[in-house]
Amino acid sequence: MKRKLLLLSLLSAAVFTAKAQDSTLTISGSVDTYFKYDFADRKNIGTSFATDHNSMSIGMVDIALKKKLQRASFVGEISFGPRGQEQSLPTGLNGDFYHIQNLYVSYDVTDKFALTAGYMGTFIGYEVISPVGNFNYSTSYLFTNGPFQNAGFKASYVVNDKVSLMAGIFNDVWNGYRSAKKLDNFGAQIGLTPVEGWSAYLNVLTGKTSGTIFDLTTAYQITDAFKLGLNAADWSAPESAGGYTGVALYPQIAVSSIATIGVRAEYFKWKGYTTMEEGVEVDVESQNVKAITLTANIKGGPLTFIPEVRLDSWNNDGNFLKKNGTPSKQASQFVLAAVYAF
Amino acid sequence: MFAFGVALAHAQTTDSLSFDENDKYIYYQVASEPSVNTDTLYNRALHFLKTAYPSDQLKLNKENKSKLSLTGTGGFMVRKKALVSLQPNAKIEFDLTIEVKGDKYRYWLTNFVVVPYQRDRYANYVPVSGKKIPLEHGYRKLGQKDTDDYIDKLLMNCRWVGAKLKSYMAKTSGLSPAETKLKKIITKEW
Structure with a gap:
C-alpha cells in the first residue's frame, strides 16, 4: 500500500511539474466499470475482461504519459484494477505488480525510420487492453489467447503513404517483463493502406519457446458511417502441442453522431494434437466455438456507454454450465459498461 | 441595388467565417499594400506559402504567375484539454488561395475537412483511418458541441494565418531572399 501511495505521489508530482514546465507532455487514459449478467446465472464465458457475473465491477484506471522532444520520445503507461493487473499484466519476481502496460523509448533516426525499445503493447491482433481502443467490451477468443505485450527492440520504416515495415527481436515469452532465457523471438509487420480508409497489417511473431503466430488485422471505413474490420490468426504452439486458428469480423454502423451499433462474429478453433502422458500417447481433440456479440457505443462527451449481448456456442459440452448445473454447449450474457476516456 | 452592393462589400470583408456560393465555409479577406507593386506582392505571397509554416501545416500546391494566383493546402491540430494536459483531438485540413491584382491581394481559406x-495501442494519437468529414457535415456527423468548438478554433487559426500573411506582404519578414540581399559597401570610397 505504501508503495502504491508513493507511486501515486510521484506521478502527481510529475504531472504538476510537467504542467508547469512543459506543455508537450501528453497525458491520456481511461476509467471503466461494468455490470455483467450471465443468463445461466453463473460465470460462464471466459472473456478476458468483464469477468464478474451479476456484479457491478471495476475494470481499471489507466494512465499513459507520452513526451516527444525533437526526435526522442517515451511512453509510460500504468494501470490499476483487475483489468490493469491480474487480467492483463504479469507479476514481478516477488509476485508484486509493476502496473506497467507500456514502457518504451523511441528515436526517429529520420522522418521515416524509427527505433523503439522496451515493453510494448503487442502489434498482433485487432483488440487491445485499453477499453478505449475496443468497440466491444468483452473480448474475442483471438485476443484472449494471443499475446498482450511483447518486450523487445524494433525498427520501423515508412516506405510511402501506402506501405510501412516493422521488424524486431522480442523476448522469448509473451507478456513478460523479462525473458525466460533469451531475446530470440522474431517479429515483423507489413502495414498496407491500399486505398484511403483501408488499413491492413500482416504480422508474424515466431520463436522456439513461444511458437509461431501469423496474424492479419485489417479495417476499412467504407463510408463515413460503415466500417468493416477483420482479424484472422493462426498460432502453432511450440513442440507441436496444438495451437489455434480463428477469424473475427467486425461490421459497425454509425446511426447518429453519438451512437454506433456493431457485431463481432467470431469462429475460433483449438487445434487437436497428440501428447504423451505417463508414457502413453493421448490425443487431444480439436474443439471450436462460434461467438456472436452485438454491441452499441453511445457517447456522451468523454463517456461511452456500452450495452452488449453475447452468445457463445462450442461444438461440444463441457465448457459451459446451464442454470441447473448440467453441461451446455451454449452460454449467453449481457454487459453494460461505461468507459470514461481522458 | 446600390444598397445590396454595399451590404455585400461589407459582408465580404467581415472577419469571420461565411458560406461561399457553393455553401462551403470560407474565410475571405481582401487587403492592399499601396506602396508595393504587383510582382512584389506575388513574390511575397509565394515566399509566404513556401516558408511561413512547416510543410505539414501549409505548403504550396500550385502557382499560376499569369493569373497571379497561388494555392496551398494546410492543416492544424485541434487539441482538447483532458485531465491536466492537452491531447490531439482532430486535424482540420484546408485549402488556401491567394490572388494578387494591382496593389491589392485577396486570400481565402476553404474546403475545411475534419480528421x-x-x-492507438502504443498510446500515440493518430488519425482515425478513413474518417474525413467536411466541416459542412459537422453538425450531423460530429455533433453540435464538437463542431462549434472546431469552428471557433478554425476561425482563430484563419486569423493567425491571415495575420502572418499580412506581415509577409507588408514587412521584411515576408521578403524573399532576393529582396533581403544586403547592399554592398565599398570602403575605399567615402
Whole structure:
C-alpha cells in the first residue's frame, strides 16, 4: 500500500511539474466499470475482461504519459484494477505488480525510420487492453489467447503513404517483463493502406519457446458511417502441442453522431494434437466455438456507454454450465459498461 | 441595388467565417499594400506559402504567375484539454488561395475537412483511418458541441494565418531572399 501511495505521489508530482514546465507532455487514459449478467446465472464465458457475473465491477484506471522532444520520445503507461493487473499484466519476481502496460523509448533516426525499445503493447491482433481502443467490451477468443505485450527492440520504416515495415527481436515469452532465457523471438509487420480508409497489417511473431503466430488485422471505413474490420490468426504452439486458428469480423454502423451499433462474429478453433502422458500417447481433440456479440457505443462527451449481448456456442459440452448445473454447449450474457476516456 | 452592393462589400470583408456560393465555409479577406507593386506582392505571397509554416501545416500546391494566383493546402491540430494536459483531438485540413491584382491581394481559406484523432495501442494519437468529414457535415456527423468548438478554433487559426500573411506582404519578414540581399559597401570610397 505504501508503495502504491508513493507511486501515486510521484506521478502527481510529475504531472504538476510537467504542467508547469512543459506543455508537450501528453497525458491520456481511461476509467471503466461494468455490470455483467450471465443468463445461466453463473460465470460462464471466459472473456478476458468483464469477468464478474451479476456484479457491478471495476475494470481499471489507466494512465499513459507520452513526451516527444525533437526526435526522442517515451511512453509510460500504468494501470490499476483487475483489468490493469491480474487480467492483463504479469507479476514481478516477488509476485508484486509493476502496473506497467507500456514502457518504451523511441528515436526517429529520420522522418521515416524509427527505433523503439522496451515493453510494448503487442502489434498482433485487432483488440487491445485499453477499453478505449475496443468497440466491444468483452473480448474475442483471438485476443484472449494471443499475446498482450511483447518486450523487445524494433525498427520501423515508412516506405510511402501506402506501405510501412516493422521488424524486431522480442523476448522469448509473451507478456513478460523479462525473458525466460533469451531475446530470440522474431517479429515483423507489413502495414498496407491500399486505398484511403483501408488499413491492413500482416504480422508474424515466431520463436522456439513461444511458437509461431501469423496474424492479419485489417479495417476499412467504407463510408463515413460503415466500417468493416477483420482479424484472422493462426498460432502453432511450440513442440507441436496444438495451437489455434480463428477469424473475427467486425461490421459497425454509425446511426447518429453519438451512437454506433456493431457485431463481432467470431469462429475460433483449438487445434487437436497428440501428447504423451505417463508414457502413453493421448490425443487431444480439436474443439471450436462460434461467438456472436452485438454491441452499441453511445457517447456522451468523454463517456461511452456500452450495452452488449453475447452468445457463445462450442461444438461440444463441457465448457459451459446451464442454470441447473448440467453441461451446455451454449452460454449467453449481457454487459453494460461505461468507459470514461481522458 | 446600390444598397445590396454595399451590404455585400461589407459582408465580404467581415472577419469571420461565411458560406461561399457553393455553401462551403470560407474565410475571405481582401487587403492592399499601396506602396508595393504587383510582382512584389506575388513574390511575397509565394515566399509566404513556401516558408511561413512547416510543410505539414501549409505548403504550396500550385502557382499560376499569369493569373497571379497561388494555392496551398494546410492543416492544424485541434487539441482538447483532458485531465491536466492537452491531447490531439482532430486535424482540420484546408485549402488556401491567394490572388494578387494591382496593389491589392485577396486570400481565402476553404474546403475545411475534419480528421478525428484517436489513441492507438502504443498510446500515440493518430488519425482515425478513413474518417474525413467536411466541416459542412459537422453538425450531423460530429455533433453540435464538437463542431462549434472546431469552428471557433478554425476561425482563430484563419486569423493567425491571415495575420502572418499580412506581415509577409507588408514587412521584411515576408521578403524573399532576393529582396533581403544586403547592399554592398565599398570602403575605399567615402
